[in-house]
Amino acid sequence: MPKKILIIDDELDNIKIVVYRLQSQGYEVLSALAGWQGIEMAKIHKPDLIFLDYHLPEIEAPDAVRQIRSVEGNEKVPIILFTADIPRMSAKVQDGGAVDYISKPDAPEILYAKVKKYLGI
Secondary structure, three states: OOOEEEEEOOOHHHHHHHHHHHHOOOOEEEEEOOHHHHHHHHHHHOOOEEEEEOEOOOOEHHHHHHHHHOOOOOOOOOEEEEEOOOOOHHHHHHHHOOOEEEEOOOOHHHHHHHHHHHHOO
């Protein structure tokens, strides 16, 4: 069974690019255009990995991470933040409970390397 990855981003073009790239590598990919929708999807589908936009309009990333991790089965799911704002992101990742970050848009090789690192593939 393929690993399940959830993409939460309010920019449809970003979602389309990432979904295409990950599906082409054989992953099952789910997506949400809103933070609360993504949180609900994480609760229902229990993804193996989550990419979360740091700048969602209706919920801040640290709050979304806490909401996702509060659900049984999602306590240790790796969450990687998407951002176009790289400066100081390392500290924000640690403070918010995510495991890593990736700039958007980024090269496919970087995306694939992050996925493989956190899915243990």
